[in-house]
Amino acid sequence: MPSPRDLFAGHAATFPCPGGLVGNTPVMRIVEPFSSIGNGFWAKLEGFNPGGMKDRPALHMVERAKSRGDLVPGARIVESTSGTLGLGLALAGIVHDHPVTLVTDPGLEPILTQMLAAYGARVETVTDPHPTGGWQQARRDRVQSILAADQNAWCPDQYTNPDNVSAYQPLALELLAQLGHIDVLVCSVGTGGHSAGISRTLRQFLPDLDVVGVDTVGSTIFGQPAHKRLMRGLGSSIYPENVDYSAFSEVHWVAPSESVSACRTLASTHYSTGGWSVGAVALAAGWVASTRSPGTVVAAVFPDGPQRYYGTVYNDAFCHANGIDPTAGLPTAPLTIADPADSVVTRWSRCSTVYHPLAAR
The missing domain is CATH 3.40.50.1100 (Rossmann fold)
Incomplete structure (x- = not known):
């Protein structure tokens, strides 16, 4: 009988310090009900890092x-x-x-x-x-x-x-090694680090890559007025310098109730979920995959897992106290607006006009 060492050669990793646990996270296929039958997207599960993507x-x-x-x-x-x-x-x-x-x-x-x-x-x-x-x-x-x-x-x-941007080069290279080719990258946007760092590296190999940014309602990053924000981990009330506005082909804004629905649907259908950013990204990536031609490779980054959100996203009392129906169904499509300055979005919305809100136009 082979020894355990022989059986698990090349599979059982050992690390001299906790820093070695970071990186080389898996990807998982996400399909219905987030996308139409036959379509889907690949989620990079950064919750497999000890503390998450950051x-x-x-x-x-x-x-x-x-x-x-x-x-x-x-x-x-x-x-x-x-x-x-x-x-x-x-x-x-x-x-x-x-x-x-x-x-x-x-x-x-x-x-x-x-x-x-x-x-x-x-x-x-x-x-x-x-x-x-x-x-x-x-x-x-x-x-x-x-x-x-x-x-x-x-x-x-x-x-x-x-350095917050360049830190994500390994993640981009991991995605390329795992998927071979990527047509669309979907990322949440907060400090701007991972969307800029991953897209910048991928475009060295994939110059035609589309990048979809995902924000929260009430965030100023993409030209909306600042409002109180319930969702944490994405969005901003300032304009982070690391946001690369030129990288995005479109942006989506997602409301807390919609993210909660997506997070809980991910849990019940894929046993893989996370927090506010994960729910928002899953909604946008699923819609993008459904609207592209068959064979389009859509990759999305899930920044974390569900653990820190047991008292919020997955807590019915918290949801009810914040006007969220935790049993609401998964929204199917975003509202489309022509320009971020046209209206104040309060529900899942998208816009293909992306620019720095403080830039002269």
């Missing part, structure tokens, strides 16, 4: 800063986060022996606050939103005050740091 940029930004001397040994890492990057920075702090302070706001799920503390991070919560920049600007202002008080502290500044 483990990749967290490690990369820290490693690049250390190599340049911007982050000195033992210095504190300080950053604003809505959650997932915080998990990645907690991991990077452990791997590279740096204390980590994360600035968040009251919308952060309690389970995530508890896990970040368990991973050794100090979590500071701002109590009031900025009058124009909302919670994001309030968090960034608090980060600046911490940096001012500690001359050795370092902030990766995920919104502007080009």
